[in-house]
Amino acid sequence: MSRDTELVRYANYMGEPDPTEPSLASRLRLAVVRLNRRMRAQRTSSTVSLTQVSAMSCLGKCGPLTPGELAAKEGVQPPSMTRVIATLEESGLVSRRPHPTDGRQAIVELTEQGSAYLRAEVSAREAWLDLTLARLTEQERELLSRAAEIIDRMAGQ
Amino acid sequence: MSRDTELVRYANYMGEPDPTEPSLASRLRLAVVRLNRRMRAQRTSSTVSLTQVSAMSCLGKCGPLTPGELAAKEGVQPPSMTRVIATLEESGLVSRRPHPTDGRQAIVELTEQGSAYLRAEVSAREAWLDLTLARLTEQERELLSRAAEIIDRMAGQ
DNA sequence: TATTGTTATACTCTATAACTATA
């Protein structure tokens, strides 16, 4: 997209504010904040938190990664990821091994147990979300599916 | 919606898992977690956090509320809201007055300063989100607008 | 006795700054 096109879009988008109606940014912010809270509050028997599940999903999807790569993909700072990895390693869900050529780096990957967890337990954690999604219409789910893609792209910028 | 319809929907939705593709629940979870992180990380000169802005937006939209009502609308527990209100009151952005008929309750409302903040500063906090949204196409924004509605409804359940 | 709200306490998530080890 050219810089000009982008500016025109921004002008068009910002040009007609409706003071009686909350902006799209406001509504999207509130919706995301609230769903995030709701998902975190969803307790499972497991001790693995939403953040940890998210990191494990990333490893499951991308394969073994260095801590730095994992932090970048999850959009957190390296020290935050250090802690997530340490906790998961203590639980035996991920393992670390030395990088073959660079002594500074490490390779983090799911253990057998971690993979099994991802297959079986993640869906348990997501039970509430699954059920809530199931209550929607097929059209609404299709819409959310596309929205998830867009939101993920926005967050990754 | 009847209970039967709901069960059929759930069966249809859950019946065809595709192991090669992350589920909608997974993708939506990741998208929401990441956008939430990204929004919180968005620093402003202001000292008002995203959670505080969210509570103020709620007061701006609904008018004066008791702490309990505000907690329910935001989907947090009362003690959590106690803290948010206390901080906002210290900053002079909201005020508390006694409930006219029930001595246990209180009425929380935006002050003049709080309203001004909501008009002027909130958009500053949302600058990043606004800009990011402006980079999308009109169709994508329309889609997100509908998604925000659905997500908010899901979170409110 | 039930309801509303607050206080006390603790845990998760995340950040920045400073440090260590390796390239």
Next chain:
DNA sequence: TATAGTTATAGAGTATAACAATA
């Protein structure tokens, strides 16, 4: 000197349990 990662520390956000005040 630059990069990858960890340790130390701090702050936001949220919860549960226990308490106080009022209905």
